[in-house]
Amino acid sequence: VAVQRADVPGGWGQKIKLKCTALAVKSFVPAFVEIQAPTPIKLELKDVTASSITAKYSLGYIQDIVATCDCAALVLELRANGTDDWFRVPGRNGGCMTIGSSCIIDEVLSDTMYFARLKMSCSNSAVDSGYIMSDYAITQPGCAWSTHTGLLGYADDVYECTDDGITCNMTDDCCVAHGGRLRCPRMAPVMCNNERDCADSQERCCVATADVCNNHGGVRECEIPAHTPTLTQCASLA
Known part of the structure; x- marks a missing residue:
């Protein structure tokens, strides 16, 4: 008999054991009793780029050996600064x-402050752990085309145009009359460099993966000016 968790990707790599009990002695075997899942003890946001953040965490106990609830899974959530969601x-x-x-x-969006929280979730939400909160992390500056419109809440096939944030998904050339493509859709999130290789030679191409851009001048580069320094403290030496 092969046993593998199917409720989370990879089954957490656990060494799962199958324990069988004969019906004749079932009433003598103690039932599994759920207890409150322990709150994770550490959560940090590290290695921040314009489009990614690495979350580092510690659960504080060995899940492979100590089971506290049914169908335990991690729940990691982000919140952008200035929102409550x-x-x-x-x-x-x-x-x-x-x-x-x-x-x-x-x-994640570029040049954005994020907060994170982490908990252990169970099939019985009454025994979920509490959340542990992280300090904030600010993603590096980037260009609009470095991310796709799905991060702004749009459907998978929506383009953002250069003029006044207009969006469209009617045709492949729907941004031509609105300054051209500024941001690609989730279904084709990578913008290529050559200016007139797609949409009847009127637009930059939006493709699924970066390697497809090899035939279109490579991935569109992102060059941004340095931020103006902010004076946070000064002192007189007189």
């Missing part, structure tokens, strides 16, 4: 839902 992030390849010590969060 927390949103769950599964992480790259579902890594932020699996046991470990770190995971990579890909879908």
Whole structure:
């Protein structure tokens, strides 16, 4: 008999054991008793780029050996500064839902302050752990085309145009009359460099992966001016 968890990607890599009990002695076997899942003891946001953040965490106990509730899973959530909305992030390849010590969060906006929180979730929410909060992290500056419109809440096929943030998804050339493509859709999130390779030679191409841009001048580069320094403290030497 092969046993594997199917409720989280990779099954957390646990060494799962199947224990069988004969019906004749079932009434003599103690039932599994759920207890409150312990709150994780550490959460940090590290290795920040314009489009990704690495979350590093410690659960404080060994989940492989000590089970406290049914169908335990990690819940990592982010909140952008200036909003009250927390949103769950599964992480790259579902890594932020699996046991470990770190995971990579890909879908973040550039030049944005984020806060994070982490808890252990159970099928019985009454025994979920409490949240542990992180300090904030600010993603590096980037260009609009460095991210896709899905991060702004639009459908998977929506383009953002250069003129006044107009969006459209009617045709492949729908941004031509509005200054051209500024940001690609989630379904084709990478913008290529050549200016007139797509939409009947009127637009930059939006493609699914960076390697497709090899035939279109490579990935569009992002050059941004340095931020003006902010004076935070001064003192007189007189």
